[in-house]
Each structure stands twice: as structure tokens, then as C-alpha cells.
Amino acid sequence: MTETITKPAKLTVPPRTIMTPGPVEVDPRVLRALSLPILGQFDPSFTNIMNENMTMLRQVFQTQNHWAYPIDGTSRAGIEALIAALIEPGDKMLVPIYGRFGDLFVEIGERYGAEIHTLDSEWGTVFDQEAIIAEIKRIHPKIVTLVHGETSTGRMQPLDKIGSYCREEDVLLVVDCVATFCGADIRPDEWCIDALIGGAQKCLSIPSGITPITYNERVEHIILKRKKVERGIATAEERKRSTGLPIRSNYFDLGQLQDYWSERRLNHHTEATSMNYALHQGLELVLEEGLDNRFARHKLNEKALMAGILAMGLELFGDPSCKMPTVTCVRVPEGINADQVRRVLLEHFRIEIAGSFGALQGKIWRIGTMGYGCRQDNVLAVLAGLEASLIRCGAVVRRGEGLQAAIDVYDAAD
Amino acid sequence: MTETITKPAKLTVPPRTIMTPGPVEVDPRVLRALSLPILGQFDPSFTNIMNENMTMLRQVFQTQNHWAYPIDGTSRAGIEALIAALIEPGDKMLVPIYGRFGDLFVEIGERYGAEIHTLDSEWGTVFDQEAIIAEIKRIHPKIVTLVHGETSTGRMQPLDKIGSYCREEDVLLVVDCVATFCGADIRPDEWCIDALIGGAQKCLSIPSGITPITYNERVEHIILKRKKVERGIATAEERKRSTGLPIRSNYFDLGQLQDYWSERRLNHHTEATSMNYALHQGLELVLEEGLDNRFARHKLNEKALMAGILAMGLELFGDPSCKMPTVTCVRVPEGINADQVRRVLLEHFRIEIAGSFGALQGKIWRIGTMGYGCRQDNVLAVLAGLEASLIRCGAVVRRGEGLQAAIDVYDAAD
The missing domain is CATH 3.90.1150.10 (Aspartate Aminotransferase, domain 1)
Incomplete structure (x- = not known):
């Protein structure tokens, strides 16, 4: 091989005070956790870290949900994973929009074939919850998606009343709390929110690239109906078993991710080792502070x-x-x-x-x-x-x- | 709020000698890079790191392709991103399988609606390239996918001849070199491979969670035809412009990722800061060694x-x-x-x-x-x-x- 000898670039990171809506500075203790050596994905020491991350995520999400784990991707990977799980082509999705990240739900919902209904509020304002409830009544969607904190406009949507109405009408409520997670109060169980996507590089203050999610049994029920064990590792019986319309993404298949994050530990991707260390240390610091x-x-x-x-x-x-x-x-x-x-x-x-x-x-x-x-x-x-x-x-x-x-x-x- | 006081778990990482096919040990210099402070995603110092990562990836992939950048997810995220870009429902995909990771191509291709044709070789063997070429002639698929190094069986598929035949027949060749990238020779340009997915936690030896890909103009051409700028940030003209069938995933939309990794820097996700540092340092070490x-x-x-x-x-x-x-x-x-x-x-x-x-x-x-x-x-x-x-x-x-x-x-x- 004739190789071009090129002097590789040296990594240079100047000091900064970051006062944006993310990514923000990371606690030196989290940076130190990132520099710990690698563990194998099925090493008991690593699966123990995964389990502890689940336990701590439940506490920080303030939920009794069993399922609380990270998606190995940035915030919108978490959003896409939940939309992919819940939307089958033609399903109705109501998206109240009061800034850029409402649009992102439309963007993702469209890709998965949702019939999208939007409701708009001027940028710089939020919705009266009753207006959203009225629209739910009119449209009767399968899911409603809401952004809790809209960083593009700096507004925060009250959502303590919408969920209980959704529950009565058998509608699912999905909330993007990427920018408020660990920074402002949110009560999934009390407020009847079915699924939430939290953020890493914002108030949790770990690097971007891993995204905590949580969801309840109503969401799990849909996921299990669509479940498909991977061809390369399915048992003979699992290969034959007929299922509902499978989730359209393999990477974001929450049915397979559940198997990986459960005691079955069925291989899916190779969990992001160092980012799980960062998540662990970041959650520790949140719980220590309270x-x-x-x-x-x-x-x-x-x-x-x-x-x-x-x-x-x-x-x-x-x-x-x-x-x-x-x-x-x-x-x-x-x-x-x-x-x-x-x-x-x-x-x-x-x-x-x-x-x-x-x-x-x-x-x-x-x-x-x-x-x-x-x-x-x-x-x-x-x-x-x-x-x-x-x-x-x-x-x-x-x-x-x-x-x-x-x-x-x-x-x-x- | 009545908060349950729970003592958070302490992060514990015992020493290990990891001799698996990944994730493997990471050079202490990469671990140190992971612990550097965060930079904003549009900070010129960070976009400079992104550009250097692209330059070094081209060298390490041994290609003249313009597009060489990481996907923020584990290896299968890189595979899914390329399948999502290339497959529209009904497109024919030929998948020669000689181990578990061939099955993964089937799994992902099915999700995106491909008409899948498989070719099987006993686990522990590989294919005679002529057998694959004969099948391409018979099926005339849109894409052929191959695993370069099949970790499930420890075999490596020769693929110096298949690509030039594909090129003549206007078939695209996509290669998963996750387990050989930086560990065994592969020549995308010489061997006429249109797209490759490299690995992080294997021979490049950085943590799992980021995946280098590269692709040529033939792949880019398809991506541009399907391009859709995001609603929340599109110009008025871009909102109106009609496009081909959009890529089914937003997170894996290579058209949008190209805009983010180009000088336009159009916001998509928030690039994984620390993992890009690890990638940079890992690539430096590969180039230093040669x-x-x-x-x-x-x-x-x-x-x-x-x-x-x-x-x-x-x-x-x-x-x-x-x-x-x-x-x-x-x-x-x-x-x-x-x-x-x-x-x-x-x-x-x-x-x-x-x-x-x-x-x-x-x-x-x-x-x-x-x-x-x-x-x-x-x-x-x-x-x-x-x-x-x-x-x-x-x-x-x-x-x-x-x-x-x-x-x-x-x-x-x-």
C-alpha cells in the first residue's frame, strides 16, 4: 500500500463558558467518569451499571414506570424511538406547536406515516390547556405530542390537566421534556403523561449523545403487540410467531431494546459504554443535590x-x-x-x-x-x-x- | 414535593482485559480526550474538530469520497442510516448471509420495505465472489449488502471483484466493515464499494456509540433526490419544493446530516461532543501508527x-x-x-x-x-x-x- 503520510490534526479544546440552551458545561466529575476504562456489554459489572441507570432514571423522572432507560443517540433519537413505536401509517397525531421543536414532532410523525393535525400558537406564547383538550375532543387522535420547554422561544407549556383528559379518551400523551428534565418540575404519573423524552446536554449536564426516555404500560402494550425478535438471534418459535405491524426502525425498536434492558439481555446494539458512565455519574449528582x-x-x-x-x-x-x-x-x-x-x-x-x-x-x-x-x-x-x-x-x-x-x-x- | 431520599449508586468500574470482538479496551489517550470540557455545537473550535474528523475519516477509510462522517449511534445505526437512504419500498436488495450480521441487513432492509433476496453460505465459510456475481445477474437488485468481517463466525469475505461488476450493472454495493475497519485492509475506491459502515468499539478502539460511514456520489445522488429540509428551519422556498419519497427516518436522514456536516451547518441534532473528541483522538492514533x-x-x-x-x-x-x-x-x-x-x-x-x-x-x-x-x-x-x-x-x-x-x-x- 502506498500511504500518504499526513500529519494528523491535534485535538484542541479551548476553555469556554457556555450559556446557551445546550450543550452546556459538564461537571468535572462527569468528565472524569467518561475517562474510566471500557467494560464488556455483558460483563456483570456493566449490566449492573445499566440496572442502576434504570433505577436512578425512574427517580429523576419522578415515575413508577418500569421502563426508564437511555436511547443511544441524541435527543431527537429518543423522540423518534417513541413515535416509531406508537405510530402506524394512518394513525392520527395531534401536534400543538408553539416553537421549532413542535415542528420536529410533525417532521418525525410524517416520516412514520401519521395523519398529522397541528394547532398553532404564536411563538412567544403557549396554549391554554383547554384549547388543546377541545382539539383532542374534535380530532380524537391516537397520540398527542407536546414540548414541555420550547428552547426556541423560551416558553414552558403547562400540562398538568391534558393527560387526565387523554386517559379518559384513550389517547396517548407524549412529552418532550428535553430542555426541562432535571431543571423544572414535571410529574408523569400525577399528570398522566404516557411517555417522556429527557435531555442529556441540558439540565442533566452530561454530553450530547444519549437520551433518557420513560413510558408506562399503555405504551408498552402497543410495543409488545408490534414485537419482532431479530432474525439472527430469534428462537425457532419466535421466528414463526406472527406479530402486528413491526416497528419501522430496527435501531429504534423499543420491543428489542426492552429485551436488551431486561434480565433476558438479548443482544441488540452494543450499549454505549462511556456515555452510560456519564449518565450514571450525572444522575448521581442530580440525586445528591435533590x-x-x-x-x-x-x-x-x-x-x-x-x-x-x-x-x-x-x-x-x-x-x-x-x-x-x-x-x-x-x-x-x-x-x-x-x-x-x-x-x-x-x-x-x-x-x-x-x-x-x-x-x-x-x-x-x-x-x-x-x-x-x-x-x-x-x-x-x-x-x-x-x-x-x-x-x-x-x-x-x-x-x-x-x-x-x-x-x-x-x-x-x- | 415529597422526595424519597435514596442514596444514589456509586459508579464502579473494575479492571478488565477485554479479548472479545468488541467493545475492546480504549487507549488511555482516547479516555483522556473523552474527559475534555464541552464545546458548543456551532463553536468554530468544535466545527473545526468536525471538519478534521471528516478529513481523517477519508484517510482511514482509504477513499476520495467527499462524504465521510460519523452517525451518532452504535454500528447498526450506521447500517440503518444507509439502508434508510437507499431503500424505497419495493426496491430489491440482495443479502448474501454467512453469519449473524448478514441477518441484520435482512432485518433492517425488511423494516424499510425492501424486497429481500438472500443467498446463504454455511456458517464458518464465505462466498465465492463469482456466486454472488451470478446472483446479482439473476436478481438485478438495487443494492447488494455484504459483511466484510463476520464476527459471529470469524470469517472475512473477499470483495475485490464484486464491486466492479455492480458498477457495470448499476447496482449499489454497501459493505459493513464494522469489525475490520482499522484492523484489515479494505479499498472502497479500488474495489468499487459505494458505501461503508465502520466500527468504533473494535479495531478503531474508541467507545461504542458513534459510527463512521462513507459513501460516494452514486449514493449522494439518491440522497439528494429524497432530500427534505426540516419544517422548523426550512426557507419558504425549501418548504414548497417538491421532492422524491423522503427518507423514512428523520434521525437517519443523510440529506439533513450532509447539510449539518457541510459549511451550511444547518441544525439537525446536537452532535455528540465527547464522542467526537474520542473519534478525533482515535483517528489520530491510527494515522500516527500508519x-x-x-x-x-x-x-x-x-x-x-x-x-x-x-x-x-x-x-x-x-x-x-x-x-x-x-x-x-x-x-x-x-x-x-x-x-x-x-x-x-x-x-x-x-x-x-x-x-x-x-x-x-x-x-x-x-x-x-x-x-x-x-x-x-x-x-x-x-x-x-x-x-x-x-x-x-x-x-x-x-x-x-x-x-x-x-x-x-x-x-x-x-
Whole structure:
């Protein structure tokens, strides 16, 4: 072989303060867990880690569901796995949309042949739950999908009433809580939510690439009806057994994933070793802090950030009554180039904040206060950096006021 | 909230020598890369890492293809992504099967509506390329899928002749080289292979959970015809544009993934940060060693392992003319319980070897010599441990001969 000798690139990772809606900074203890040696997928020490991850996921999801495990893929892999399990071609799916990630449910549902019905709410608002319930009554879909925290607009949809209505009408409720999982309260059992998709790289603060899901017996019932054991490892009887319409994806076949995550340990994929370590350590840290404390920490840092932004003379975007505690959307002042400010902030301060999508592009900045990054030092750093970057880009702000207002919030909380 | 106070489980990872066909040990430099801090997905420092990963993947795949990037999922996610891109319902797919992972192509192809034609070869053998070519002539499928290295049986399919015939007949050739990527020579461009799926947790020796793929313009052409930009971020014109039958999966939509991995950087999922660091560092190490040296290292350790196994009085499984250099299958001696031996080896020596699937379960052990784990100390450790465990379980072996024979091989190579 004649091989071209090329000097391989060296991996370079500069320091950053990440204040976006994800991926966010990861606790050094999680980074350390990632660097532990590999274990075989059927090594009892590894299957023990898998079992512990299931137990801890149940606690963090605040559910009694048996099934709580991760999908080896990013958040939308978790969403797709649940849609693939629940939708057969022609099934009706109601998708209330109040931002970009509502659209994602449409996108995925269409691929699996759903008959999609949408309900729209202006970006920056959420739905009155009664409006959704009325639409469920009118359409009678098989499933309703909702985004709990819509990072594109920074809004959080109340959903304590919709599930019980769904239960009565035999409709399934699937909730994307990617951006609120471990950052804001959500009660699957109390609120009658049938399936949830949590996030990794947001308030749980582990790297992107693994996605916790949970679902109840109503969802499992559908999965079992569609179950198909893999040809290469099925018993003779299993090969013959007739089944319902199989799930259209093998990678996302929750029937096969259940077998792998159960005591049967029937081989499917090779579970992502290091990412399961990160998940384990991340969940440990959440349980050590306690969910109540963690939610309160997110509220406090949000409060300080908002106070600082307003005191600086900037305006917040969106209906304040439904603001997400983990994302704060700031209006870009008239005449200011949103991306230029973000560039100055990144180049000089090494701080990253986010823009937004679609009609909001260039109109708002989105600042995340999530998980490990949701800390006083980070909130003060982003306020200081944003003020200086705005001045640098020609904006008029109330100099020095932002930090004082934020510190006042922290002092009052002590 | 009334929270149950439960002491979270502590993450425990015991030391292991992993001599299975994957997941295998990871170089400490890769483990260290995994523990680097997070970067935002659109941070120029991170998109630079993505670009470098593409460049290094092209080199390691030994291809001029533009498209070479990872799928955020385990190996079968890479396989599914290519099948999803290429198969529309009713398309003919020819699947020659000589082990479990041929069956996996059937499994995935069926899910995407392919009309599947299989060709079978006894487990432990491979196909004469002419037999496959004759079947292509008979069936004229849209795609032919082949496994390069079949870990379930330890065989490697020659495939230097099939691709050029496919090219003439306008058939696409897709090859699963999960178990040989970075461990045995494969020439996509020379051998006219249109798409390949490489492995992470095998000879590249990074953790499971990310999967390198590459494909040429013939595959890209089909992907572009089916392209659909996501509703939530499409321009008005893109929303209107009519397209071919969209790819059935959003997560595996290679058209959208191309946009994300191109300069357009159109948001799809949030790329797996830490796993991309691992990929970068893993590829650096492969290029530093050089592919030729790496393949030679795999051959040498295989030779020593085989010599040791035979000298001990054990027998190898399968046709030796098509043995994979990275997996060695050993017949379980009559009257010996295969799993008991594996248990003794794991408990006393902390060494892991694998069993097999289907009809071979309990009949053979599979010993991997892959990537970072493919080393003299590991080969000698597994021979020593296997001999002792066999004796412990009542087998008669030629005591002490295995290690001497293996060391002879290493001495002769110096």
C-alpha cells in the first residue's frame, strides 16, 4: 500500500463558558467518569451499571414506570424511538406547536406515516390547556405530542390537566421534556403523561449523545403487540410467531431494546459504554443535590439573570407568565447586529450565548441557565460580557447596573 | 414535593482485559480526550474538530469520497442510516448471509420495505465472489449488502471483484466493515464499494456509540433526490419544493446530516461532543501508527494467538482460508461447558472472551485481537488464563505449550 503520510490534526479544546440552551458545561466529575476504562456489554459489572441507570432514571423522572432507560443517540433519537413505536401509517397525531421543536414532532410523525393535525400558537406564547383538550375532543387522535420547554422561544407549556383528559379518551400523551428534565418540575404519573423524552446536554449536564426516555404500560402494550425478535438471534418459535405491524426502525425498536434492558439481555446494539458512565455519574449528582434543590437553583439563577438583563436596559422576549426557568430570551436592541455581539462575546470573553431560529433569527438572543452551568459566577460573567460586547457594538446600555441588580438577587436569597 | 431520599449508586468500574470482538479496551489517550470540557455545537473550535474528523475519516477509510462522517449511534445505526437512504419500498436488495450480521441487513432492509433476496453460505465459510456475481445477474437488485468481517463466525469475505461488476450493472454495493475497519485492509475506491459502515468499539478502539460511514456520489445522488429540509428551519422556498419519497427516518436522514456536516451547518441534532473528541483522538492514533503497520500488528498477534491455541491442543473453528485477522474462533472441547470456562476466566483473571450466537452458541469461543487490545501482553494473558480455566473446568490440555508457541511467534518476528 502506498500511504500518504499526513500529519494528523491535534485535538484542541479551548476553555469556554457556555450559556446557551445546550450543550452546556459538564461537571468535572462527569468528565472524569467518561475517562474510566471500557467494560464488556455483558460483563456483570456493566449490566449492573445499566440496572442502576434504570433505577436512578425512574427517580429523576419522578415515575413508577418500569421502563426508564437511555436511547443511544441524541435527543431527537429518543423522540423518534417513541413515535416509531406508537405510530402506524394512518394513525392520527395531534401536534400543538408553539416553537421549532413542535415542528420536529410533525417532521418525525410524517416520516412514520401519521395523519398529522397541528394547532398553532404564536411563538412567544403557549396554549391554554383547554384549547388543546377541545382539539383532542374534535380530532380524537391516537397520540398527542407536546414540548414541555420550547428552547426556541423560551416558553414552558403547562400540562398538568391534558393527560387526565387523554386517559379518559384513550389517547396517548407524549412529552418532550428535553430542555426541562432535571431543571423544572414535571410529574408523569400525577399528570398522566404516557411517555417522556429527557435531555442529556441540558439540565442533566452530561454530553450530547444519549437520551433518557420513560413510558408506562399503555405504551408498552402497543410495543409488545408490534414485537419482532431479530432474525439472527430469534428462537425457532419466535421466528414463526406472527406479530402486528413491526416497528419501522430496527435501531429504534423499543420491543428489542426492552429485551436488551431486561434480565433476558438479548443482544441488540452494543450499549454505549462511556456515555452510560456519564449518565450514571450525572444522575448521581442530580440525586445528591435533590430535585427540589435543583429546581430552586435554576429559579434563583434565572431570577438574577433576568434582573441583570432588565437593569441593563434590555427587554425580555415572550409572555412572562409561561417563561422557561432554564432559558431567557433577550430582544436584540434596534440597529444592533445579533451575531456580531455573539462574536465579540465569544472572542474576547470565551462566553457562548445562542441566537434563535426561523422568524426569531437575529431578533433575540437565548441565554441558558442549565445544570452545571447554572451558577452565580456564570450568570455574572455573561452579564458582564454581554454589557461590554453591546457597548463595543454601539449599543446604549445602563452601564454597571446589570451586575448590581443580579448581585442584589443573590444577596436577598442568602 | 415529597422526595424519597435514596442514596444514589456509586459508579464502579473494575479492571478488565477485554479479548472479545468488541467493545475492546480504549487507549488511555482516547479516555483522556473523552474527559475534555464541552464545546458548543456551532463553536468554530468544535466545527473545526468536525471538519478534521471528516478529513481523517477519508484517510482511514482509504477513499476520495467527499462524504465521510460519523452517525451518532452504535454500528447498526450506521447500517440503518444507509439502508434508510437507499431503500424505497419495493426496491430489491440482495443479502448474501454467512453469519449473524448478514441477518441484520435482512432485518433492517425488511423494516424499510425492501424486497429481500438472500443467498446463504454455511456458517464458518464465505462466498465465492463469482456466486454472488451470478446472483446479482439473476436478481438485478438495487443494492447488494455484504459483511466484510463476520464476527459471529470469524470469517472475512473477499470483495475485490464484486464491486466492479455492480458498477457495470448499476447496482449499489454497501459493505459493513464494522469489525475490520482499522484492523484489515479494505479499498472502497479500488474495489468499487459505494458505501461503508465502520466500527468504533473494535479495531478503531474508541467507545461504542458513534459510527463512521462513507459513501460516494452514486449514493449522494439518491440522497439528494429524497432530500427534505426540516419544517422548523426550512426557507419558504425549501418548504414548497417538491421532492422524491423522503427518507423514512428523520434521525437517519443523510440529506439533513450532509447539510449539518457541510459549511451550511444547518441544525439537525446536537452532535455528540465527547464522542467526537474520542473519534478525533482515535483517528489520530491510527494515522500516527500508519494503516500498514496497524494491519501488520493485527496479523502478528493473530498468528501468535492461533499458534498458542493450537499448541495447547485446542482446535480452531471455520475455514482457515477466509479467517478474519481480528477474531479467532476456538472450538469448545467435547464435554466442557463454554460459559463456565468464560466465568472462571472473568472471575479469576478478569479476562473477558466471547461466546457466539444461534447454532454456534456453546460450541465456540470467540477471541478478539482488536485495536488497542491487540497486544503481546494481552495475547499471552488470554492464553495463560484460558489454559488454567480449562484445566479448572476439567479439560485436558498440553500444559505450558500454548505460551511457548506464542512467544516463539513474537521472537521470530523481532
